[in-house]
Amino acid sequence: MSRLNRTDRPYDIVLFGATGFVGTLTAEYLAAHAPAGLRWAIAGRSREKLERLRERLPGGSEAGLLRADVSDPGSLRALAEQARVVATTVGPYVEYGEELVAACADTGTDYVDLTGEPEFVDLVYVRHDARARETGARLVHACGFDSVPHDLGAYFTVRQLPEGVPLTVDGFVTADAAFSGGTFASALNQFARHRRLRAAARDRRHHEPRLMDRRVSAPLGAPRYVPEVGAWALPLPTIDGQIVRRSATSLDRYGPDFRYRHYAAVRRLPVAVGGVAAVGALVTAAQFPPLRRRLSDRLRPGDGPGPEKRARSWFTVRFVGEGGGRRVYTEVAGGDPGYGETAKMLAEGALCLALDDLPPTAGQVTTAVAMGDALIGRLRAAGIRFRVAATR
Numbered sequence: 294m295s296r297l298n299r300t301d302r303p304y305d306i307v308l309f310g311a312t313g314f315v316g317t318l319t320a321e322y323l324a325a326h327a328p329a330g331l332r333w334a335i336a337g338r339s340r341e342k343l344e345r346l347r348e349r350l351p352g353g354s355e356a357g358l359l360r361a362d363v364s365d366p367g368s369l370r371a372l373a374e375q376a377r378v379v380a381t382t383v384g385p386y387v388e389y390g391e392e393l394v395a396a397c398a399d400t401g402t403d404y405v406d407l408t409g410e411p412e413f414v415d416l417v418y419v420r421h422d423a424r425a426r427e428t429g430a431r432l433v434h435a436c437g438f439d440s441v442p443h444d445l446g447a448y449f450t451v452r453q454l455p456e457g458v459p460l461t462v463d464g465f466v467t468a469d470a471a472f473s474g475g476t477f478a479s480a481l482n483q484f485a486r487h488r489r490l491r492a493a494a495r496d497r498r499h500h501e502p503r504l505m506d507r508r509v510s511a512p513l514g515a516p517r518y519v520p521e522v523g524a525w526a527l528p529l530p531t532i533d534g535q536i537v538r539r540s541a542t543s544l545d546r547y548g549p550d551f552r553y554r555h556y557a558a559v560r561r562l563p564v565a566v567g568g569v570a571a572v573g574a575l576v577t578a579a580q581f582p583p584l585r586r587r588l589s590d591r592l593r594p595g596d597g598p599g600p601e602k603r604a605r606s607w608f609t610v611r612f613v614g615e616g617g618g619r620r621v622y623t624e625v626a627g628g629d630p631g632y633g634e635t636a637k638m639l640a641e642g643a644l645c646l647a648l649d650d651l652p653p654t655a656g657q658v659t660t661a662v663a664m665g666d667a668l669i670g671r672l673r674a675a676g677i678r679f680r681v682a683a684t685r
């Protein structure tokens with residue numbers, strides 16, 4: 294099935310999970326920024342909620358409305374068949390996400406999500422990558438704050454460095470923001486599943502072809518003070534390093550020997566130590582179901598930071614890239630990382646897949662591999678900064 298066959302589908306983009314916290318922000322973004330003539334729909338499990346949302350959207354009456362539930366695979370198949378691109382916010386993805394990816398892989402529908410769950414990404418690779426390659430579907434995960442600024446930021450940094458030589462890039466994240474109930478639930482769920490996470494990673498390694506003539510790695514760095522960044526760097530074992538590594542594996546431009554290390558940057562040592570202790574306590578508490586339930590009761594699905602908190606929130610990711618005798622400092626920065634900017638990234642990612650002239654790819658692909666320069670261009674136009682701060 295070629296991608297051209299899909300132009301006769303009723304919708305260019307279907308947004309599933311449109312009634313959730315990030316889903317609503319994404320629907321609002323699409324309603325305000327989609328080009329005239331875009332055929333799009335909001336989808337979710339409650340028709341009533343969808344209708345209420347549509348009434349609130351600027352010009353929203355133009356959006357179609359589709360009912361689908363993750364417990365009804367037929368409804369997901371019907372959703373995938375009606376769209377050229379499906380964007381979904383329905384998580385935790387490892388619990389709710391697989392049937393929809395399977396439907397998209399099988400029907401040649403492009404798919405984009407917000408997962409930051411490595412276990413989910415690995416099991417999708419093992420179970421659905423081959424089918425997606427056959428049908429031409431592009432399966433793009435982590436198209437939010439996890440991992441767009443890091444994946445596209447590393448890609449942008451590499452492009453400032455010489456070609457054909459060994460390269461290293463370190464990324465340092467700083468942010469001031471709050472969580473939504475959905476993010477908190479996904480994080481707690483992940484912390485409780487570390488054995489399954491490791492098993493999924495092992496399974497993937499058995500299936501994935503090895504790189505023969507290049508080296509790519511994303512080791513956890515050691516904590517250290519980094520004078521160029523003016524902060525303490527703490528290794529960050531989020532999905533971001535894995536996503537950057539996969540982009541580097543797919544694209545020769547990252548050179549014959551590429552290494553990426555991912556850090557949180559914290560200015561004051563006591564804050565760094567406190568942060569590590571707090572995350573450690575949360576990971577420990579997540580191992581005990583009663584404690585996990587009590588924690589998740591504190592922030593319910595659908596809840597999230599209000600407009601004022603979101604307006605004060607921001608993120609900056611600084612990169613130090615080196616290779617071929619050249620050193621470059623770059624930066625990706627924007628507003629509220631978890632929600633305002635995540636909704637923007639998901640919506641622009643879906644628009645990019647639906648409308649832009651992109652390199653031919655299929656199967657599980659990262660944002661850098663599937664959309665690279667086109668998505669950077671869209672995000673810059675939408676107010677996210679990508680810049681070279683200095684070169685030496």
Ligand SMILES: NC(=O)c1ccc[n+]([C@@H]2O[C@H](COP(=O)([O-])OP(=O)(O)OC[C@H]3O[C@@H](n4cnc5c(N)ncnc54)[C@H](OP(=O)(O)O)[C@@H]3O)[C@@H](O)[C@H]2O)c1
Pocket residue numbers: 309310311312313314315316337338339342361362363364382383384385386389407408409435436437438439440473474475476477479480593594595596597631632635
């Ligand atoms: N990558 C990133 O940087 C990033 C940033 C933010 C969030 N996220 C992830 O995005 C996801 C959503 O976060 P959120 O805060 O928006 O969560 P949320 O408010 O809880 O929204 C979850 C959505 O899933 C829907 N849903 C739940 N069960 C369903 C079912 N059986 N069938 C169909 N739909 C169902 C909900 O529908 P109802 O409205 O009907 O309840 C809601 O629309 C989470 O996994 C979170 O971790 C990632």
